[in-house]
Amino acid sequence: MDDSHILSAFTELTPDARASRARPRAMPRPVFDACHVGVVLRAVLWVEAVVVVGAMFAANGWHEWLLQAALASAVALPATVLWLLAACACKGYLSLLRPGLQHVAGILLGALAGLAGGGLRALVVPGATVPWFASACAGALLAAALVAALVLRAKGRMPAETAARLSELQARIRPHFLFNTLNSAIALVREDPARAELVLEDLSDLFRHALADQGEAVTLEKEVAIARAYLEIEQVRFGDRLQVEWSIDPQADKAKVPPLLLQPLVENAVKHGVEPSATGAQVKVTTQRRNGIVVIKVTNTVPAGQGSPGHGIAQGNVRERLRLLHDVQAQFRTALKDGIYQVRMEVPA
Structure with missing residues (x-):
């Protein structure tokens, strides 16, 4: 049956009962998983929204707000992508830790990503004072929110x-x-x-x-x-x-x-x-x-x-x-x- 001609016609149609049992020698699993395209898109959009809104507090007008938002985005978005890559690359190692330690590890990775963002700011704006501690805290806070969202997503998958x-x-x-x-x-x-x-x-x-x-x-x-x-x-x-x-x-x-x-x-x-x-x-x-x-x-x-x-x-x-x-x-x-x-x-x- 030749079904290749049907491809152009596709339209979207909208039209364990048993208690879970302990599995012997269950494979360790991470409590959060950043290795998904959808997760990356949502994380980047959410951080960008935080940056754009945060820039409003330091701006006196539209031009200054756009400048502050662009500068903050140039620092925050690479740091976010860095955190996502690190969290995905370390998923196998994180799964060996207890759930609480996995949360802490995700937050620490966020702090490191924040420091990397501070270093990027120093490159973008030569001579500017870099708030290293604030950068680490901001990265940790954003990472904590992302980890919490990913944990809830993982719990909701089944x-x-x-x-x-x-x-x-x-x-x-x-x-x-x-x-x-x-x-x-x-x-x-x-x-x-x-x-x-x-x-x-x-x-x-x-x-x-x-x-x-x-x-x-x-x-x-x-x-x-x-x-x-x-x-x-x-x-x-x-x-x-x-x-x-x-x-x-x-x-x-x-x-x-x-x-x-x-x-x-x-x-x-x-x-x-x-x-x-x-x-x-x-x-x-x-x-x-x-x-x-x-x-x-x-x-x-x-x-x-x-x-x-x-x-x-x-x-x-x-x-x-x-x-x-x-x-x-x-x-x-x-x-x-x-x-x-x-x-x-x-x-x-």
Whole structure:
């Protein structure tokens, strides 16, 4: 199925239930993470806003305010970027510290960045008196605010509500799907025992992966395996009505994605593409690494006259968890054009 022509039609559609358990030998994790494009953008904009407002207190007019704001920005923004780079580069080392010490380390890095900003001021304005102590204190204060914001962001990446939605999504492998699969296996026991065994193995693998405590992220390779197991089971049910095509880029396999990313999307493709059509439908799953991103597409044909399928509950869940995991680096778009419906996602490689 050639789905390349659909790219120009993309429009955005707006339409652990279990208590967490202690994980043995859990890998240390930083309490804040500055290694995100969205974090960098927000930090720079916030510091710039503070600088612009602060310059108002030392200015007597518009011209003096612009001059003071420009001078302060020339010092504060490089210092901010320096702090972000240092916090990102030291993330692995910071994760080895206790949470409280990580906070202190982030603030100390801010003080050092403030001193670096003071040194930059001495270069920009030769002969000017540099308030070194004030620069260190300002850097520490701004860093403390950034650390607090990043800690709150980290805590909000997988809140209880989102975990509950993941549990709900795991439960969406519906009972009637289980019954249909078991009935298909029973029908195959006599005429094709080997295939019946494969169906039950696929069902076992699907439930083992989908109902496990997945955590925050899994590899795209694992998600493709779950989607394969699901579609192979549905292939038994629909036969020739379900035509599946895979285009998997091995270089994209290690990309991090939320658990149960693909299964609900291919389920939607079957439900809204194959089930309503007497002649069946085509379903295509594509992954491709392009420079620093991985593009994931789930495409299916739809019966003539059918509009945008479903209520978008599963898609909304996937979109939200992508945003929580990758922030502005993740993209989720859908399109329906010429009888082809596509979900297109982008994640960091």
